[in-house]
Structures are given as C-alpha cells and as structure tokens.
Amino acid sequence: MNNEIIKNIVRFILLLIAQIFVFNKINLGGYFNPYVYLMFIVLLPFETPRWLLLLSSFSLGFLVDIFTGSLGMNAATATFVAFLRPSISSLLLPKRDKDSGILPGINFMGLPTFTLYTALIVFIHHFLLFFLESFRLSELGNIIFRVILSSFLTTLLIVILEMIFTSTKKR
Amino acid sequence: MFLWKQRFFLVFLILEIISILLIVSNNSYQRSKFISASNGFTGNILSFYDNYISYFNLKEVNNQLVEENVRLRNELKSSYLKLDSTTGEVFDSIYFQHYKYISGKVISNSFQKRNNYLILSKGRKQGVYNEMGVLSQNGILGIVNSVSDNFCSVISMLHSKTAVDAKVVRSGYTGTITWDGKNYRIGQLENIPSHVEVHVGDSVITSGNSSIFPEGILLGKVLTAKKQSGKGFYDIQILFYVDYNKTENAYLIYNLMKKEEDKIMEGVENEQ
Numbered sequence: 001m002n003n004e005i006i007k008n009i010v011r012f013i014l015l016l017i018a019q020i021f022v023f024n025k026i027n028l029g030g031y032f033n034p035y036v037y038l039m040f041i042v043l044l045p046f047e048t049p050r051w052l053l054l055l056s057s058f059s060l061g062f063l064v065d066i067f068t069g070s071l072g073m074n075a076a077t078a079t080f081v082a083f084l085r086p087s088i089s090s091l092l093l094p095k096r097d098k099d100s101g102i103l104p105g106i107n108f109m110g111l112p113t114f115t116l117y118t119a120l121i122v123f124i125h126h127f128l129l130f131f132l133e134s135f136r137l138s139e140l141g142n143i144i145f146r147v148i149l150s151s152f153l154t155t156l157l158i159v160i161l162e163m164i165f166t167s168t169k170k171r
Numbered sequence: 172m173f174l175w176k177q178r179f180f181l182v183f184l185i186l187e188i189i190s191i192l193l194i195v196s197n198n199s200y201q202r203s204k205f206i207s208a209s210n211g212f213t214g215n216i217l218s219f220y221d222n223y224i225s226y227f228n229l230k231e232v233n234n235q236l237v238e239e240n241v242r243l244r245n246e247l248k249s250s251y252l253k254l255d256s257t258t259g260e261v262f263d264s265i266y267f268q269h270y271k272y273i274s275g276k277v278i279s280n281s282f283q284k285r286n287n288y289l290i291l292s293k294g295r296k297q298g299v300y301n302e303m304g305v306l307s308q309n310g311i312l313g314i315v316n317s318v319s320d321n322f323c324s325v326i327s328m329l330h331s332k333t334a335v336d337a338k339v340v341r342s343g344y345t346g347t348i349t350w351d352g353k354n355y356r357i358g359q360l361e362n363i364p365s366h367v368e369v370h371v372g373d374s375v376i377t378s379g380n381s382s383i384f385p386e387g388i389l390l391g392k393v394l395t396a397k398k399q400s401g402k403g404f405y406d407i408q409i410l411f412y413v414d415y416n417k418t419e420n421a422y423l424i425y426n427l428m429k430k431e432e433d434k435i436m437e438g439v440e441n442e443q
Contacts, residue, residue: 032283054182055186061190071196072190072193072195073190073194076194130285133286139352
C-alpha cells in the first residue's frame, strides 16, 4: 500500500510536468488540445478515500491552471470528473471486483473496458472545460467539434502510455 | 449525522465553489494579482524551459530578424537621396516622438484555446505597464494585462475579449477586429457598413483611434467579404499576417504621451 502511495505521488508530479512542457505545446492545426494529466485521476486506486480523490484532483487541476493561465478552469473540471469517477467505475465494473483491491488499468480491467472508462472521464472533462473556456452557446458546434477531436487524442495517449507502462512491468 | 454522511458531496461543493470564484476573478479584465501566470515563480520556470526550446527555432527567427533589418535599413535617412542640398540641418519641431519600443521575448504562448495568453520576459523593472500594446515583426500580438517585476502577461489577439480598432486601407472605413475562436489564422472585421466597397485582398491596418496602438500597423488582408442580409454591415474574414503558432520576439509599445491622452479621455468621459 505504501508503495502504491509513492507511485501515485510520482505519477502526479510526472504528469504535471509532462502536461505543462509537452502536451500543452502540442498543436495540430490548433484543434487538438490533449489534457493527459487526467491519467492521474483515471489510475488512482479504487479504494482511495473519496475526499482524497477530490482533493488530489483539485490540486493537480489547479497546478495545471497556474501554468496555463486558465485559473480555476482545470481545477473545476478535474474536481467534477473526480466526483463522478466512483459512479463511472461502478457502472462499468461488477461490485466484487472493486472491493478486492484491484487497480484501474489494462491488466485488471481489460483493454476495451479500460478504454471506455478513460474515454468517459476524458469526454466529460473536455466538454466542460471547453464550454467553460468559451462560455457561449452560439459557439456550441465549434466546441463539440474540438471536444471530440481532443478527447480522442487524450484517450489515445492515455491508453498508449498505460500499455507502455504495464508491458514493462510484466517483463 | 447527516452532514458527516454527505461529507464527500460537501468537499466536492467547497472545491467547486473555490474553482468558480477563481474563474470569475480571473476573467475580469484586470486579472487577479495574487496568482497569475506572470508571477515570478511560474515565470522563471517557463523562461528556463524557453531558454532550451528557443534554440530549435533560431534559424527561422534569424531569418525574420534579417528581413526586418532590411526593411528598417530601407527607411534610414542614409538610404534616401537628398534632393535639396542647400537646406541646413534644423531641429525638427514638427515630429515629436510619440511611441518608443521595448523588445521582449515570448516565453509562453498559446493559440489553440478560446482565450489565449502570452507571457513575455519583460516587466515593471524594464518599464512595462498595464494596457501596453504588443507587436511582433508582422502584426499585433495583444495587450498587456498583468505585470510583475520581470515578466508580463498579454491578452492575445486570439481572445474573446480582444477588440482592436482597425481600418480598411482602400476605403478608410474603420471597424473592429475580433476572433471567433475557430481558426487561429483568421479573424473577423466587424462594423464595416455594407455600402462601402470592400475587395478581397484589401489590407487592414490599425486605425490609431486608441492610445494603445499607433496608426498604420499592418494586421492582415481581407479573405472574404459577404453582405449580411437584414443587417447594414459586412461579414468580413481577414487573414492575420502574424502566425500565432510561431511567436518568438515581441515589441512592447511605450506610449510617451499616454498620461496626456488619458487625462483628455477622462475629461471627455466625465462630461458625458
């Protein structure tokens, strides 16, 4: 368990750095905007106390905001998906699986379930974030277009990263 | 205990309220001073990063600077032929310097969001103040909105609150340039009445109606101009000359007569 806590703290820091210096700089025609730091929220163990889930997601979103200059937006949206995460995971997983101490990931959930689980969190987050950013109903069409493109890229990156890290662990 | 049972929801509510307060205070035109992307800590980290990354763009930046040097050299007195050699040198009382420029380096830049900001490595110590105009080699970058000792943050041209007074060179009619958040190369020119002739390819420059930007800075050219049915105005799309994806150097416009102009404007507003 201690090992798990340290792993999550390291993941928090690495994803924050990667988000600020790598993923914030990705620009494919100005439409793709991946927020890979969400991987931290996706991979937090299921038995994490819920207040800790909320607080750590809030702090990560807040730190990303400080460096992006979008104060409060990632904090609000990351907290919101952290709030929804227990419901999303109980929707996708049978109850006994969650209680037996398994971790979110391809190893335990299988690729299709993990991808769906990640995509749901990512899509809700991106939709809220992009809508908060523009805050205009008249731009809804444009927002949804960007949300779909960016959600696709973020989910793809998270699943690929997860595949890389689980495959090295097995060897 | 009801409250204890609902503690998860309470923590959630408190965190969301904090976030929303941050968003609201951050969205006011003058952003909250206590935490902003231009403060010393984040500014230093970003400029450390930029120190390394900027090497990759050196070649292109050099080319741009050479082009600019050539253009400026062409404007030098020595590149004009003196026609009347009998005129002596006199103190020039007609031209009085109105603007001077401070060069800055872009250490952080975004263009893919709805509301974009830039951070420059010049601050209060170098004479930067709020609401300064910011240019690049080929157009407008934005307007300074927050200053710390050594850094400043700039509301980009690509922001929902940016509106720059502009005019179409051919007709001289003035309008406002805004950005609709779709394509970072394309902006919108509003308030040009539909009885004016606007052609595709017409140049658009700053009008000089504000104390922020001098007159005559090239902004872009007209891409499409449609007459809107039922409204008396054109729907004009313009292509920015600035590629907001590639911004390295910036020039901050120091208005030497700002105090005087502000005083006059204050008087006008008080009378209204």
